[in-house]
Amino acid sequence: MSHVEIMTGNQAAAWAARLCKVQVISAYPITPSTPVTETISQWVERGEMKTEYIRVESEHSVMTVCVSASTVGARTFTATSSHGLLYMHEQLHWAAGSRLPIVLCCVNRAVGAPWSISNDQQDSIAQRDTGWIQIYCRDNQEILDSVIQAYRIAEQVYCPVMVCFDGFILSHTMMPVEVPDDELVCRFLPPYKPHTILSPEDPRNINPVIFPWQRRDVEGVLRDGYMDMRWKLQHALERARDVIVETGLEYAEQFGRDHGGMLWTYRAKDADVLLAAMGSLATEATTAVDILREEGIRAGMVGIRVYRPFPREEVREAFKKIPAIVVFEKDISYGYEGALSADIKAALYGTGLKGAGS
C-alpha cells in the first residue's frame, strides 16, 4: 500500500532508488548528498534492500563503477554534490557516450574556491554539456517521483539522467511525501534491457578507437565515425523530449501526480510579467507571484523542470506575447551571464519578440 511519510529530500531520493529495485549502487560521501546513500547503505545492511553496494575511494571511481555495472545490464544509481560531481566529470562523458541509463541524484551545492556548503546550481550547470538529461525538482515529492520517471526515460532513450535538487533547502528539509506501492512502481518500470548484451560467447570491444570517418569493420559492416556517434547522442537527447512528456503524463495517470513534463506554469495565463526559475527557487517564486498579485502587478511563473534537453518549443509558447521576463537562477557562466537566461534568450531567437535585452 502507498503510505505518506514525513521525510527529507535525501530520504525521498533513497526511497525512489529502493522502489526502482536498483541493482548496483556506488557512492562516495559528500555534503549535502551523503544521507541519500547513507540511508541506502543502512537498508542494504539490514537486508531490506537487495543491492550490490560498492564502496570506492573517489567519485571518479564511483562513476566508473556505475558505467561498468550499467554496461553489463544492472540498474545503477548514485548520488553526489558539488566537488564530487566535478570529480566525476570525465566519466559523465563516458556514461553518456556509451549510452548508459544511469540515474544520478545531484544535490546542488556551491563550488569552491572558496569553500562553501551553501546551495547553488553551479555544480550541475557546469555538467550541462556532458550529454546527460537534467531534471530540476521543486519539492521532496517531486524528487521521489522524478527518480522513478528518470529510470523509465533513461532506459527508453539510453541516456543517463541527473535528477537535481537543492542542497539543504530540499535535501535536509522535511515534507510529507507519498511513497507509492511497490507493485505500482514495478508495473510502471519494466526491467532494464541493455542495448548490447555482453557475453563470452559473443565478445565485443566496447568504445574502441574511432576515426572521424566511417570505416568498414573486419566483418565488412560500415561502422560509424566520430561525428555519426555525436549525432546519435544529440538525436537521442532531442527525442528524449517526447519521452519525458509521455512519461510525465503516464505517471500522472497511474500515480495521480503531475509535475509537468518539460516545464510548468503558475498564474501565467493573464500575466504581464513572467518569472522563470529552476528547482526550489521556482517554488519560492510562486510565493513572490502571489505577493506581486496582491500588490496589483499581474505576475506569473514559468518553472523550467527539464534543462537538458532544453524545452525550446515550450519556452517559445510560454513567453510569447509577454512584455517582461525576469529570470532568477543560481549559476553563472563567468564572463557572460546566467546559463538559463542565455538559453531562454536563444530559444526566443527568431520569434520576433521585442525587448530581448538583459
Next chain:
Amino acid sequence: MEPKDDNLSAMCKPAAGEAGKTGDWRDATPVIDPSKCIASVKNRPACYLCWLYCPDGIVTAGIPVKIDLEYCKGCGICAEECPAKAITMVIRKEEKK
C-alpha cells in the same frame, strides 16, 4: 543496400584490424638484418625479445623473425631492445610524403 551500423555506442568484434590498418601511421620501418638476428644466426628459436616487447603483438617469433608491416606503427621498441642490434629503423622515401 549497405548494412547499417545500428549500435548506439561504438563497438566492434575483437579482431585484428578493428582499428584499421595501423601500418599507415608509421614514420620509420623496422628492417631486420638476418646476419645479426640471433634466431636466424643460430637457426633455432632464440632470443625473441622483439616479439616479447612489441606493444602491438605484430612480431612473429619464427625463423626468420617476421614483422607485420600492415599493423606496425613504427615505434622502434624492437630496435631499441634487440641485443644484437639486428633491427634498424629506416625512413623510406615513400613514407616521408
